[in-house]
Each structure stands twice: as C-alpha cells, then as structure tokens.
Amino acid sequence: xxxxxxxGTDQPRAIVVGHGEFAGGLVSAVGQICGLADKxxxxxxxxxxxxxxxxxxxxxxxRTGAKVIFTDLPAGSATLAARRIVHDDPDLILVSGVxxxxxxxxxFNTAVSPTEAARSAAERGKASxxxxxx
Amino acid sequence: xxxxxxxxxxxxxxxxxxxxxxxxxxxxxxxLVDDLVxxxxxxxxxxxxxIPPEMEIYFADVGxxxxxxxxxxxxxxxxxxxxxxxxxxxxxxxxxxxxxSVNLGGIHHRAGRAEKLxxxxxxxxxxxxxxxxEAAGVExxxxxxxxxxxxxxxxxxxxxxx
Numbered sequence: 001x002x003x004x005x006x007x008g009t010d011q012p013r014a015i016v017v018g019h020g021e022f023a024g025g026l027v028s029a030v031g032q033i034c035g036l037a038d039k040x041x042x043x044x045x046x047x048x049x050x051x052x053x054x055x056x057x058x059x060x061x062x063r064t065g066a067k068v069i070f071t072d073l074p075a076g077s078a079t080l081a082a083r084r085i086v087h088d089d090p091d092l093i094l095v096s097g098v099x100x101x102x103x104x105x106x107x108f109n110t111a112v113s114p115t116e117a118a119r120s121a122a123e124r125g126k127a128s129x130x131x132x133x134x
Numbered sequence: 135x136x137x138x139x140x141x142x143x144x145x146x147x148x149x150x151x152x153x154x155x156x157x158x159x160x161x162x163x164x165x166l167v168d169d170l171v172x173x174x175x176x177x178x179x180x181x182x183x184x185i186p187p188e189m190e191i192y193f194a195d196v197g198x199x200x201x202x203x204x205x206x207x208x209x210x211x212x213x214x215x216x217x218x219x220x221x222x223x224x225x226x227x228x229x230x231x232x233x234x235s236v237n238l239g240g241i242h243h244r245a246g247r248a249e250k251l252x253x254x255x256x257x258x259x260x261x262x263x264x265x266x267x268e269a270a271g272v273e274x275x276x277x278x279x280x281x282x283x284x285x286x287x288x289x290x291x292x293x294x295x296x
Contacts, residue, residue, distance in 0.1 A: 019149055047242065047243075047252065047253070048242065049144055049145070049242040049243070049244070050144065050145050050146075052242075073149045073153070074183075074184060075147060075148060075149055075151075075152040075153065075184040075185060075186070076148055076149045077145045077148040077149070079184065080147070080148070080180060080181070080184055083180055083183075084180070087176075
C-alpha cells in the first residue's frame, strides 16, 4: 500500500484498488496528466485474503475519510470486499470497472460531493470507451 | 464429466476464477460449495452479482453438493466447482468418490499456516488432508492461473517451488 504522489494539498477523496499494479499505474497516470494523484490512495491487494483486503480498505477509509472506492473488475476480490463495506455504510459509494477517464473526471470535479463526483465520473468513464475501425 | 475444474480458493469468486479460468475453459456454470455462503441470502446475492451474465451459479453446502454432484456432473455445459477451504473439498471428495483431481488455486496466509508457494499456505492438518486425498487416488496440483505450471502436491509440500 502506498499513497500516490501528485499536486494538491487536500485529503484523498477516493481509494483505488485493483489487481497487480493496475491501481498504482492508473493513479500514476493521473499524476502525470494533471498532478492530482494525491486525491487518490492506491491499495494493492496482491497476496491478500478477502478478509485482509476488506480490512485494508476499511483502514484506509478511516484514515483518509474518503467516501469513494474505485475497483477494477466487477468479479474481483476487491469489488466483493468493497461491496461488503458499502453495504454497511450507505454514505460510501463503489465504482467498479474504473478506467483513466473515470479517475481524471473525478479528481477535477470538486464542485460536488465526492460521491456525486464518482457517479458523474463513472458515466464519463463509460463514454470514454470507443471502438475505431471496421 | 461436465465439471472441468475442482478448485480450492479462499477468495471464492474472483478475477482468476471468472476470467482467468472461466474464459479458456468456456465455463458456463459455477458451483460454489460453502456452508456459510449457502446459508446466507446476502452472501449469495453478493457472489451472484459478481459473475458475468453468460454464467449460471449454484450455491450449496457440502452436504447438498454431495447429494447433487451427479446432477452437476451430467450437465452438458462446462462447469467449475469451487470451495473456499481444504476441509470442505476434503469432505466433498470423500462423499462423492468421483472426483479425480483437485486444483489448489489460492490458500493464503493465516496464523498457523506455513508458506508452500506464494499463493499456498498450509497448516499441518491441511497438509494431512491433502495427503489423504492423493493416497485415495485424487490428483492434487497447485496452479493459480491456466498459463502457470501445475505443481504436483509433493513439490508443493516440499516448498521447493518458493
């Protein structure tokens, strides 16, 4: 687990969890593009049990006050763990299937609450998937 | 037999199972055998929502899985059966007597377990149960993803593959 570095001074607004180095790579890209990687906390789940993953997410939520969890795969262990956490706390929101467009939209959207920003960012992320060619 | 893989994985439904194995094996149904999950509507809904629409999922406690195994095995679709712990698979194999191989997919660190592979940690009692399965003619190998080598149980227990 590591805090991603980037611009800005506020507390992180979301936790990003994924397989392998996916979360770190995505947040690194956010930092490179706009310098706002410090709005996000990276959690790696490699080698962790479901209970460990859930505990790590809960600990980061408590430490940072973040209200949003981004995960990579709907069937993934992190998503299942996050769904348990969101089930217990209706103030939290989970977005699964996160991509770079989602995170970029999220970190820039400070005019609304993090949970509202996450809902909006999810729509942007869906729209960013395009297919070119025949 | 329609069940192509009998897997022990403490994460139950997750990426390696649904995508890593599910796609190359063209899995169309999953049998999740777990006493706790089978008794909880919330847990069942949690796992049901994690699988893609082309897959069907059945939930069973060990006793039900033993009783219904012939039905799973006669299903013409490719299937995958998963338990979250060695004890449940041990009871299932003993009760069914038609399971020829078991895949160790992910048994992670907990107090009392020793590391055997980076994704396999075992207690002495779990080692004994796996030994018993092999002695009964069940092939036990460790393999987290299809592209990895299937590590035979003696090699797993030696810890030489760490």
